[in-house]
Amino acid sequence: xxxxxxxxxxxDHIQKDAFADYLGAKVKIIEPGHSRVSLVINNKxxxxxxxxxxxxxFAISDMAFAAACNSHGKIAxxxxxxxxxxxxxxxxxxxxxxxxEEHKGRRTALYSIKIFNENTGELIAKSQDQAYRKDDWFxxx
Amino acid sequence: xxxxxxxxxxxDHIQKDAFADYLGAKVKIIEPGHSRVSLVINNKxxxxxxxxxxxxxFAISDMAFAAACNSHGKIAxxxxxxxxxxxxxxxxxxxxxxxxEEHKGRRTALYSIKIFNENTGELIAKSQDQAYRKDDWFxxx
Amino acid sequence: xxxxxxxxxxxDHIQKDAFADYLGAKVKIIEPGHSRVSLVINNKxxxxxxxxxxxxxFAISDMAFAAACNSHGKIAxxxxxxxxxxxxxxxxxxxxxxxxEEHKGRRTALYSIKIFNENTGELIAKSQDQAYRKDDWFxxx
Amino acid sequence: xxxxxxxxxxxDHIQKDAFADYLGAKVKIIEPGHSRVSLVINNKxxxxxxxxxxxxxFAISDMAFAAACNSHGKIAxxxxxxxxxxxxxxxxxxxxxxxxEEHKGRRTALYSIKIFNENTGELIAKSQDQAYRKDDWFxxx
Numbered sequence: 001x002x003x004x005x006x007x008x009x010x011x012d013h014i015q016k017d018a019f020a021d022y023l024g025a026k027v028k029i030i031e032p033g034h035s036r037v038s039l040v041i042n043n044k045x046x047x048x049x050x051x052x053x054x055x056x057x058f059a060i061s062d063m064a065f066a067a068a069c070n071s072h073g074k075i076a077x078x079x080x081x082x083x084x085x086x087x088x089x090x091x092x093x094x095x096x097x098x099x100x101e102e103h104k105g106r107r108t109a110l111y112s113i114k115i116f117n118e119n120t121g122e123l124i125a126k127s128q129d130q131a132y133r134k135d136d137w138f139x140x141x
Numbered sequence: 142x143x144x145x146x147x148x149x150x151x152x153d154h155i156q157k158d159a160f161a162d163y164l165g166a167k168v169k170i171i172e173p174g175h176s177r178v179s180l181v182i183n184n185k186x187x188x189x190x191x192x193x194x195x196x197x198x199f200a201i202s203d204m205a206f207a208a209a210c211n212s213h214g215k216i217a218x219x220x221x222x223x224x225x226x227x228x229x230x231x232x233x234x235x236x237x238x239x240x241x242e243e244h245k246g247r248r249t250a251l252y253s254i255k256i257f258n259e260n261t262g263e264l265i266a267k268s269q270d271q272a273y274r275k276d277d278w279f280x281x282x
Numbered sequence: 283x284x285x286x287x288x289x290x291x292x293x294d295h296i297q298k299d300a301f302a303d304y305l306g307a308k309v310k311i312i313e314p315g316h317s318r319v320s321l322v323i324n325n326k327x328x329x330x331x332x333x334x335x336x337x338x339x340f341a342i343s344d345m346a347f348a349a350a351c352n353s354h355g356k357i358a359x360x361x362x363x364x365x366x367x368x369x370x371x372x373x374x375x376x377x378x379x380x381x382x383e384e385h386k387g388r389r390t391a392l393y394s395i396k397i398f399n400e401n402t403g404e405l406i407a408k409s410q411d412q413a414y415r416k417d418d419w420f421x422x423x
Numbered sequence: 424x425x426x427x428x429x430x431x432x433x434x435d436h437i438q439k440d441a442f443a444d445y446l447g448a449k450v451k452i453i454e455p456g457h458s459r460v461s462l463v464i465n466n467k468x469x470x471x472x473x474x475x476x477x478x479x480x481f482a483i484s485d486m487a488f489a490a491a492c493n494s495h496g497k498i499a500x501x502x503x504x505x506x507x508x509x510x511x512x513x514x515x516x517x518x519x520x521x522x523x524e525e526h527k528g529r530r531t532a533l534y535s536i537k538i539f540n541e542n543t544g545e546l547i548a549k550s551q552d553q554a555y556r557k558d559d560w561f562x563x564x
Contacts, residue, residue: 055200337482
């Protein structure tokens with residue numbers, strides 16, 4: 001399979017994230033192993049403290065992780081995620097999660113994800129995510 | 142403040158979780174430090190593999206954590222969360238996250254959260270969550 | 283292989299932990315998936331704050347984890363560990379790490395480890411550990 | 424206090440790590456928030472699989488973390504550590520743990536630690552560590 005067509009097929013698959021669509025998050029593969037997810041926070045995305053819900057911060061981090069670890073065309077699933085929360089954010093804030101591959105082995109791979117508040121320039125959370133790489137490919141190998 | 146009225150005030154506050162409402166998750170404090178969150182998965186809550194989105198599993202776990210760590214009336218916020226994913230689940234599955242307090246110190250507290258698929262009886266994820274306890278109370282001390 | 287002889291062979295293997303011997307830690311399999319490690323802290327096991335070194339607390343937790351996840355006779359290795367530190371401890375304190383299996387799948391398994399200070403009765407740390415289970419067995423299957 | 428004398432006082436304090444001395448690990452502050460720890464693995468530092476003990480890998484990572492988070496002169500203690508293990512290593516291997524500050528807030532700070540095998544050039548483990556910053560200083564503020 002031609003490499004550009006293959007990358008397109010991988011991207012088409014990764015764009016089929018129903019929860020990303022539901023939230024309005026935009027997922028982008030920068031290059032294999034490197035992705036970025038963008039979301040503007042609204043009032044429905046808050047917790048009882050009135051700040052951005054941890055579930056939202058995790059969700060965009062997880063979407064960046066999923067895009068990065070599946071960006072090679074091999075099926076990868078989350079094994080574990082450790083996320084540290086550093087700063088609150090609020091409705092109106094534009095959050096960006098960026099995932100980078102730190103290691104890619106035969107069976108597992110590791111990613112660092114930084115979540116920034118574009119409005120303030122602050123790092124608001126950081127995550128370390130490990131994926132399990134299955135034997136199967138969702139595009140031609 | 143009367144203890145029953147105080148517990149009611151705490152619960153009223155914890156029910157103001159806009160993202161829980163948006164997803165349709167039900168949050169319940171069983172007793173101080175112990176909570177349960179329930180959600181039926183629909184098609185909008187899936188990832189590009191067609192399974193329940195990690196962001197959804199994390200969200201209900203986080204709601205249980207937030208309810209448990211704030212159930213004493215003192216403001217608590219997430220420091221860090223480590224979640225391990227064990228089994229996939231699917232639209233139609235009824236998921237329940239249960240949080241239990243493992244430790245409560247002056248500054249930090251620790252919770253174990255188990256996420257079960259009620260349809261299959263399986264433990265599908267487990268999380269270890271640490272909270273920072275502020276000096277402030279959201280109900281009368 | 284006779285089951286008692288098999289359990290003995292598994293235990294013999296698990297006792298070959300050179301670092302446990304070096305520190306003087308005692309490792310015990312309670313039953314498959316459940317283990318306990320015991321160590322009395324001395325002055326060499328401290329950090330520059332004068333409290334028990336995080337590396338020591340982790341080490342006995344890791345020994346309990348390794349004993350528990352290998353207690354079925356199948357080779358298991360650590361994928362990831364998340365540990366929360368709750369209380370300081372000191373030279374003279376008797377620490378006990380207890381590991382319990384939360385999940386055992388074909389490829390991965392999950393353990394909770396609690397580290398107690400027997401002198402004070404306090405929970406001083408808690409760990410959530412995930413293992414990768416290889417196809418190979420170190421005793422006859 | 425003169426800045427060079429102050430940095431020397433900080434370094435003097437950080438070098439009083441009894442467990443680092445016991446293992447023969449060398450701890451170095453590169454600059455505030457950035458440190459490196461070096462250790463050559465010997466036979467006493469192995470587990471029952473014959474590879475470097477998880478407790479040793481964690482220990483040097485923890486020493487780098489402790490040096491980095493205390494390098495500002497303010498007392499910092501570990502809140503939580505999440506470590507992913509990527510590759511085995513063996514007696515004779517020279518391991519280096521390098522800690523870098525990702526965030527420094529009033530109450531908490533976050534560090535990434537990479538553990539490399541200098542003999543092979545491989546990243547063998549990666550850790551994400553969060554510290555609690557006390558109000559007290561161990562050198563003059």
